[in-house]
Amino acid sequence: SRQLYYTLQDLDPDFQEMFRVLVDFDEDIPLAEDSLEQFAQLLKTRTSEEGMAPLSAAAVARLATYSARLAEHQGRLSARIGDLFQLVSEADFIRQLAKDDVTDVGHIERALKAKATRTGRVSARILEDILAGVILIDSEGAAIGKCNGLTVLEVGDSAFGMPARISATVYPGGSGIVDIEREVNLGQPIHSKGVMILTGYLGSRYAQEFPLEISASIALEQSYGYVDGDSASLGECCALISAISRTPLKQCFAITGSINQFGEVQAVGGVNEKIEGFFRLCEARGLTGEQGAIIPFANVATLMLEERVLEAVRQEKFHIYAVRHVDEALSLLVGESVGAADEQGRFPKGSVNARVVERLRDIAEIGLEEEDKGDARTDDAVAVAASEADSDKA
Secondary structure (H helix, E strand, O other), rough: HHHHHHHHHHOOOHHHHHHOOOOOOOEEEOOOOOHHHHHHHHHHHHHHHHHHOEEEHHHHHHHHHHHHHHEEEEOOOEOOOOHHHHHHHHHHHHHHHOOOOOEEEHHHHHHHHHHHHHHHHHHHHHHHHHHHOOOOOOOOOOOEEEEEEEEEEOOOEEEEEEEEEEEEEEEOOOEEEEEEHHOHHHOOHHHHHEEEEEEEEHHHHOOOOOOOOOOOEEEEEEOOOOHHHHHHHHHHHHHHHHHOOOOOOEEEEEOOOOOOOEEEOOOOHHHHHHHHHHHHHHHEEEEEHHHEEEEEHHHHHHHOOOHHHHHHHHOOOEEEEEEOOOHHHHHHHOOOOOOOOOOOOOOOOOOHHHHHHHHHHHHHHHHHHHHHHHHHHHHHHOOOHHHHHHHHHH
């Protein structure tokens, strides 16, 4: 692996002398006509060598789609050939049981479903807990300071997505934005970085005319393991703005995305698994036509979703929204425009963004009033001490 190679290169002075030539293989291949033809030829050669039945054109196309999903990009094929041939071998076994002459797309689909069933115990148990109310996730209604984030859990060689509630609370004070995961040593560095970037965005966006004096806490609810990655920062930002402005967010959406200090939404990994995880929950509870997932616009090219998700989108029973900025995600969650800033940086009166500024200003003024009272008490104490000193002299 790259990590092992470069570690040895750094730590062993003789390693570079013994292994002078490095060949760094890419993990995926650009999808083009010639590479697709080579992909089909490779499948033909391998099935012939292994004594498997030939693949139909539809089966080859389905394997190419599966390879693109492994690469997490619509324009690339994965170089993980071993995983691909393992699927082909299982599909050929299913073909033998069915006594068919050619491995078709149906055999490929059954092999994929069988693999998902074998490795899906954990995801099925979590889904059961959500449906039973043990894990609290809402998929309808609206709430203040809460939204559904999207996470990816890895168990062995399988990965699956699950929604997780993100919550935020706000109150007067000067302790800043507290990341509860970091405070209890469950938040890893990249996650903590995302929360700190969120703090920078909040201050530069809303607190240009007064100090950002706020006490707030952000948590990934019912999370008892380590949390890493900054893909929750968009959801955390929306939950925090909802708590500050006292604006309810629609719970029929789940959201993923990373943000920078300018509020621009950045790409994240595992977007297919994340969307499918929330879709399974919505499907189990019943699709209403309002539910959907909010993802970064940069992740559109990485979408390689299951056919049942695509079919639900075609029928407008489920939706996928791609956003470029925090305001776009907020508008979807709130159900109205949140207000754009004018040339002076002021937001339309009554808009969500204007309410954020007003609340932050009120909290800052409370802090200044407390400081003034503290200064007054200090002055009184000094005056009393001086008076007592004068009396002692007399």
